[in-house]
């Protein structure tokens with residue numbers, strides 16, 4: 450009798466999409482001899498799961514395309530990886546800010562093993578506004594504004610806290626029409642309805658990147674029909690386009706929120722700035738500049754709150770350490786402290802508390818002049834790598850006729866088109882792997898080596914021409 454092998458190869462799956470190569474897994478030999486029971490999964494699902502859980506399905510589109518790239522690479526094809534949302538070195542390895550990993554490894558046992566306080570390490574809570582708001586923090590304090598912060602598991606935790614605490618189930622959150630897809634999941638988890646304003650003006654307006662009439666109309670509609678307003682704005686270096694607003698654009702958007710707050714003094718109006726990619730933008734702290742100059746002569750409406758979702762995932766290349774913070778800015782010190790308390794309680798009931806080790810690491814870096822300078826030098830190297838790839842990509846696309854949304858900063862570029870799936874499939878035939886989305890193709894410049902960018906642009910342009918005729 451043939452003895453069954455003790456190992457079998459499981460289907461390739463991954464929760465994080467980083468490792469799709471099949472790993473051997475131990476199989477209980479006795480189990481293999483048992484009759485295979487045929488189960489009706491749908492029936493079991495109906496038995497076990499409520500409707501909200503049954504509605505969850507599907508493998509992440511991004512990771513599925515990444516797996517296709519990896520498969521092509523493993524087969525020895527000249528595959529180009531434009532799929533992932535992590536910055537890769539030109540040799541395809543993960544780009545790691547070496548200062549962060551050195552300092553991380555040097556942390557004390559207590560910071561490795563112990564819980565952090567529920568709101569975060571006291572030093573980290575002070576540091577987070579500095580990292581999120583930047584050099585203008587002192588100026589904002591001088592204007593009489595106050596800040597507070599709560600440590601979160603990544604920027605995602607900050608987004609979640611804002612949705613969970615600023616809105617109630619059934620309320621509406623305002624997003625731009627094109628956004629990081631987990632925004633929808635987060636909104637659903639919080640029982641929110643979603644309203645949109647266009648990522649780009651559909652007609653000529655007073656700013657090429659801000660559809661002000663649409664923003665004002667959405668804010669007015671939400672404020673009129675809901676008890677509160679919350680909007681997430683991913684800027685600068687928007688995912689998935691790379692779009693960054695300039696000073697004039699930021700001012701228009703800020704004015705719209707100020708006007709909404711003034712027109713509805715009984716409604717809380719919260720603008721959350723998702724600055725996950727800010728350090729890889731030309732103006733990383735542009736929002737702080739805009740806010741500081743606006744409120745140096747305009748009075749802050751009491752019912753306006755501005756928050757930042759700070760993320761250390763990209764800025765410090767510690768994606769998996771889950772380090773972030775929600776940062777609040779408002780004229781009332783008591784209120785910023787109170788809303789931080791509310792968020793701390795929400796966090797306690799959701800993920801308990803944020804990991805201590807990365808908080809201690811960021812503190813050790815940014816409270817030491819030499820280490821902070823070394824971190825910044827490494828960040829600048831990564832920034833220049835991204836600039837170089839983007840310059841080459843934009844130049845190649847410029848004269849091709851292929852549309853490209855404003856491609857300014859950060860990790861991605863975006864080709865708006867109806868036939869995204871077909872274009873991505875056509876590009877894959879020439880070994881370029883990109884992400885088809887609803888309404889366009891996302892190109893991960895962050896993962897394409899410098900010397901492959903031109904070929905990637907050519908392949909994509911050809912695919913676009915072939916599909917769109």
Ligand SMILES: Cc1ncc(COP(=O)(O)O)c(C=O)c1O
Pocket residue numbers: 534602603604605606629683688723725759760761762768772773
């Ligand atoms: C636009 C945007 N916001 C927020 C995040 C959250 O990042 P993290 O939770 O890893 O800090 C990401 C991550 O990819 C993102 O792309």
